[in-house]
Amino acid sequence: MKHKTARGLDPLNKGWLRDHRPDESGIEQVPERIVQFGEGRFLRGFFDWMIHRLNRSGHWCGRIVAVQPTPRGKVVPVLNAQDGLYTVVLEGLQNGKPLREVELVTSISRGINPYEEWEEVLKLAERREIEWVVSNTTEAGLTYQTEAYSPGTAPLSFPGKLTAFLHRRYEFFSGAPEAGMWILPCELVEDNGDVLRDLVLKVAGDWELPGSFKRWVENSNVFCNTLVDRIVTGDAGERADELFEELGYEDRLLTVAERYHLFAVEGDPELKEHLPLHKAGLHVHWDSVAHxxxxxxxxxxxxxxxxxxxxxxxxxxxxxxxxxxxxxxxxxxxxxxxxxxxxxxxxxxxxxxxxxxxxxxxxxxxxxxxxxxxxxxxxxxxxxxxxxxxxxxxxxxxxxxxxxxxxxxxxxxxxxxxxxxxxxxxxxxxxxxxxxxxxxxxxxxxxxxxxxxxxxxxxxxxxxxxxxxxxxxxxxxxxxxxxxxxxxxxxxxxxxxxxxxxxxxxxxxx
Structure with missing residues (x-):
């Protein structure tokens, strides 16, 4: 007998997907290609939704591993219970008339709590097919924090985690230039890519990591300045019962957002061909963020x-x-x-x-x-x-x-x-x-x-x-x-x- 939630509905997970949408259950075979520091509602309603759209367009194929950014996080256990699945409800106006879109998002493969499974995070750095780092750890996440590093324990700060992650990758691939990563911070900080790069280099100096590593960080990795714009209002709230009944399942990560979105990314011209979000009809600009x-x-x-x-x-x-x-x-x-x-x-x-x-x-x-x-x-x-x-x-x-x-x-x-x-x-x-x-x-x-x-x-x-x-x-x-x-x-x-x-x-x- 299948488990039902307190509302008498099926919980959302891969079992539900296999039973009700068998044509989409093959998503489990899609490779992990992005490591994401942050699992909150903004990234779920913005970047992760974009990757879902890109996968469905046929112009790219990849999934996201979401890493919990702080010790107090509560999303990862729910995310894993739902096998990375969640629903996005987009609501807004089009030509003055209300319009709503509902999508079951399949772009996240799993979540990791680095404070319990730090080695699992570092193992991702050893996989060549994982080429992208994305983050949204709030503005407070892109700040300097003095901290010692023990290889078996996750640093508390996001710059510390990224430094350790990149150092593992540098060592595993013997400093190969082609092992560098594309890094897309989504924090609302001006010149966020430049800021994050400088923080990583400062942490590397604190930890007395080799100069060759710091040169690899600067020369082989691309830290992109970005600008993000979408209002992600949160969960179902008072409409939970109504929405879950309509969906036919209970989704504890249901994410409500406005329809409008804008993603501006500053980087090399080749960047957009490696992650062609624009080919999925998304509102993405690959040029100067300042404008x-x-x-x-x-x-x-x-x-x-x-x-x-x-x-x-x-x-x-x-x-x-x-x-x-x-x-x-x-x-x-x-x-x-x-x-x-x-x-x-x-x-x-x-x-x-x-x-x-x-x-x-x-x-x-x-x-x-x-x-x-x-x-x-x-x-x-x-x-x-x-x-x-x-x-x-x-x-x-x-x-x-x-x-x-x-x-x-x-x-x-x-x-x-x-x-x-x-x-x-x-x-x-x-x-x-x-x-x-x-x-x-x-x-x-x-x-x-x-x-x-x-x-x-x-x-x-x-x-x-x-x-x-x-x-x-x-x-x-x-x-x-x-x-x-x-x-x-x-x-x-x-x-x-x-x-x-x-x-x-x-x-x-x-």
């Missing part, structure tokens, strides 16, 4: 930052809700069309398409992206994402882009909130309390300037001037470096205070 990082930073992240303060001041909780709110949707489209896209490099058609994709992603009703979460460290994000655009307009024709000035005024108004701790303000949204974090000095500054405000329009003008002149926040005096910015921010701030955010937005200049 796509700029598009993402200014269009996606920048629009998030531009909208968060107006949205919260207007009582709007989520991004998708904002896209259904006429004045906020108008603010987003006006900002993109008039003030953001014109000062970005690249083809107009490419920028326009990227912006259209962003707005469609924002409108996705399945992605519950809260403005409170987006707005954490909002002043710091304005500085890194939008201030540069103000400077570009100043260089071009001394124009002050009105939506950027309006957003800055809304940001100043937003930071009138109640300070409850160092670097923390309290806000109330639709009857619930939320805490917003920012640099302590920034929070303290806004508390002081708002406490001094005398309630007059002149006082608001002075408040705006003090904010823009604060070199600790902006790194420069914006009243001097961007003429007329103070005038526009003051006008918007007065309207927001006197009329409310929605009415003030209706008076934006186009």
């Amino acid at each position: 796509y990082r700029e598009l993402k930073l200014r269009i996606l992240n920048g629009t998030h930052t531009l909208l968060f303060a107006p949205a919260l001041l207007g009582g709007c909780e989520t991004v998708s809700e904002a896209m259904k709110t006429k004045w906020l949707h108008r603010l987003a489209t006006q900002a993109l069309d008039s003030d953001i896209l014109p000062v970005l490099e690249g083809r107009r058609s490419e920028k326009k398409r990227f912006a259209e994709d962003v707005l469609e992603r924002f409108a996705n009703p399945r992605i519950h992206h809260r403005w409170v979460d987006i707005g954490q460290n909002g002043v710091t994000k304005y500085h890194s994402r939008l201030l540069e655009l103000l400077k570009r307009w100043k260089e071009r024709n001394n124009r002050i882009p009105d939506t950027l000035a309006f957003s800055l005024a809304a940001l100043i108004r937003f930071y009138q909130g109640e300070v409850v701790d160092e670097g923390v303000i309290r806000i109330f949204l639709n009857g619930s309390e939320d805490l917003m974090r920012e640099k302590p000095k920034t929070v303290s500054f806004f508390a002081d300037v708002w406490a001094k405000w005398d309630g007059t329009p002149g006082g608001l003008e002075q408040l705006a001037a003090e904010t823009l002149k604060n070199t600790e926040i902006w790194g420069e005096d914006l009243c001097s470096s961007i003429p007329w910015l103070h005038e526009r921010v003051s006008v918007h701030l007065q309207r927001i205070v006197e009329q409310g955010i929605q009415q003030a937005s209706s008076q934006l200049e186009i």
Whole structure:
């Protein structure tokens, strides 16, 4: 008698695959060609899903061995119980209409806990057919950590594990150049490939590994800078029973993501022929990452930052809700069309398409992206994402882009909130309390300037001037470096205070 789960369903594993999809059960014969440090939902919903698509396209043939990145991981036992199988549910909009795709992903062969089976990880380094290393160990994973190395024990850090892995490969293949690997870090760190290479070399120095090994690391391995973009929201949540019933099995690793995806990889021209993701119809670019990082930073992240303060001041909780709110949707489209896209490099058609994709992603009703979460460290994000655009307009024709000035005024108004701790303000949204974090000095500054405000329009003008002149926040005096910015921010701030955010937005200049 077959085992059933507590829900009375079959568990997902290779037995289920053989019984219900016998034409796919041959996946067990596909060779392992990628070692992946990380087994979390992002990689499952992004890179591993891509490899599944690539396998099905017939342009490549390979599977992934997933290595648990930290001692606290809980995914590997479940992954192995399901024989590496899991489901991806992609939800989003296409031409404004909801669309859902469900796929049973077969690209992972197994998982390994390196803290219990470190030698199993190192044995992978001895297999020539395994040519790729992929990782997503979060931004914290690409940091330096001093640690000793005992060959029989897994290092705690990811750079340490990779150094030990590469050293085993170097020794096993006697330093052969052709034994080098292609390495694709997916952590959200600028120049992540360069950063990871430098960390490996630093660890190799700490461990006093031979200079010939370090030269092999530098000359025979390709560390690619990458940029990844997809929102992977998590598991089935409250819809688990409904989804499992629909699937006909219970999947404890079911992964829900948006339909949109972007993978930019910087590397040798031959790279894309060795892993031809683009031939599977995937949104992959094999060229400079900097261009796509700029598009993402200014269009996606920048629009998030531009909208968060107006949205919260207007009582709007989520991004998708904002896209259904006429004045906020108008603010987003006006900002993109008039003030953001014109000062970005690249083809107009490419920028326009990227912006259209962003707005469609924002409108996705399945992605519950809260403005409170987006707005954490909002002043710091304005500085890194939008201030540069103000400077570009100043260089071009001394124009002050009105939506950027309006957003800055809304940001100043937003930071009138109640300070409850160092670097923390309290806000109330639709009857619930939320805490917003920012640099302590920034929070303290806004508390002081708002406490001094005398309630007059002149006082608001002075408040705006003090904010823009604060070199600790902006790194420069914006009243001097961007003429007329103070005038526009003051006008918007007065309207927001006197009329409310929605009415003030209706008076934006186009």
